[in-house]
Amino acid sequence: xxxAVSGGxxxxxxxxxxxxxxxxxxxxxxxxxxxxxxxPGEHIVQLAARLSVPLHVVDLRRPFHQQVIKPxxxxxxxxxxxxxxxxxxxxxxxxLLQEQAVKLGATTLATGHYVRLLRxxxxxxxxxxxxxxxxxxxxxxxxxxxxAQLARTFFPLGNHLKSEVKKLAADAGMQGYFRPESQEICFxxxxxxxxxxxxxxxxxxxxxxxxxxxxxRQIGEHGGIHxxxxxxxxxxxxxxxxxxxxxxxxxxxxxIRVGRESDLRRREMLVTDVNWIAASPxxxxxxxLVQIRSRHRESPALLKPTTGGTLVRFLEPQKAITPGQSxxxxxxxxxxxxxxxxxxxx
Numbered sequence: 001x002x003x004a005v006s007g008g009x010x011x012x013x014x015x016x017x018x019x020x021x022x023x024x025x026x027x028x029x030x031x032x033x034x035x036x037x038x039x040p041g042e043h044i045v046q047l048a049a050r051l052s053v054p055l056h057v058v059d060l061r062r063p064f065h066q067q068v069i070k071p072x073x074x075x076x077x078x079x080x081x082x083x084x085x086x087x088x089x090x091x092x093x094x095x096l097l098q099e100q101a102v103k104l105g106a107t108t109l110a111t112g113h114y115v116r117l118l119r120x121x122x123x124x125x126x127x128x129x130x131x132x133x134x135x136x137x138x139x140x141x142x143x144x145x146x147x148a149q150l151a152r153t154f155f156p157l158g159n160h161l162k163s164e165v166k167k168l169a170a171d172a173g174m175q176g177y178f179r180p181e182s183q184e185i186c187f188x189x190x191x192x193x194x195x196x197x198x199x200x201x202x203x204x205x206x207x208x209x210x211x212x213x214x215x216x217r218q219i220g221e222h223g224g225i226h227x228x229x230x231x232x233x234x235x236x237x238x239x240x241x242x243x244x245x246x247x248x249x250x251x252x253x254x255x256i257r258v259g260r261e262s263d264l265r266r267r268e269m270l271v272t273d274v275n276w277i278a279a280s281p282x283x284x285x286x287x288x289l290v291q292i293r294s295r296h297r298e299s300p301a302l303l304k305p306t307t308g309g310t311l312v313r314f315l316e317p318q319k320a321i322t323p324g325q326s327x328x329x330x331x332x333x334x335x336x337x338x339x340x341x342x343x344x345x346x
Contacts, residue, residue, distance in 0.1 A: 080324025
């Protein structure tokens with residue numbers, strides 16, 4: 001069995017658990033960022049040696065740039081706010097890395113994601129569920145996986161709490177071997193996504209433009225729509241007794257539309273590029289729980305299939321629905337599927 005190792009505690013404990021279960025294990029470490037060396041860092045080499053597993057480094061810099069970084073840049077250029085992890089997982093980790101695992105003789109790729117995978121005995125399909133540790137659940141990022149990918153995947157941490165994982169690492173005497181967690185975009189090392197966009201897109205980015213209120217009156221000027229996202233309050237530079245928030249980004253006219261906090265709440269959106277994990281796409285209206293950001297609490301909604309995608313209408317208005325982000329559909333803890341928020345309708 002192959003394990004995707006990043007140098008963090010989760011992939012390290014995943015490897016430990018597999019070895020305890022007497023699996024023959026090999027470690028795969030991805031090189032993704034264009035500026036990174038194709039050689040493994042000393043930390044990863046030491047970690048593999050400590051775990052007594054063979055280490056294979058997989059250079060995926062070129063496909064990662066084509067399939068993840070370029071779409072990320074293009075989405076921002078079009079006034080969207082993308083989540084690159086939901087694209088990387090199905091196209092890079094669970095396709096290209098899985099393929100490399102097979103070439104090395106492994107039938108399954110294990111990862112340190114906090115999700116659960118169960119087989120439906122009635123039809124044999126694989127169904128994806130939130131992890132037991134809801135505070136670390138990563139199912140939102142995996143909704144684009146298909147049945148073939150899930151059939152070659154194992155998630156050993158799905159029934160573990162993060163505190164249990166840390167204790168397992170401590171009991172194995174490996175506290176000093178793993179790196180601290182990061183919630184940032186992995187290919188933006190200095191955490192400044194605006195500078196990253198400007199460095200890579202340069203003159204392709206629109207410059208300053210008008211800031212208008214909901215009545216269309218210009219009340220300010222922005223420094224480039226790529227610097228803003230829905231719900232943002234800071235950086236608008238509009239003097240007012242009550243704060244303004246970004247309500248909409250209009251790249252065709254290079255305009256930012258602003259309003260008050262109450263104007264951020266909307267009920268209806270169009271979701272496109274939808275993937276259904278286990279079931280066929282619904283042909284009639286479906287009720288589900290819908291999560292619109294990785295840290296958003298899911299909320300009940302009605303899903304209606306249309307020719308242009310899936311129309312989602314929440315039972316209660318949601319704050320800062322953001323085009324480019326993913327909307328993930330749940331039935332209790334099960335991930336039904338999801339797609340990309342294309343447009344906020346009302």
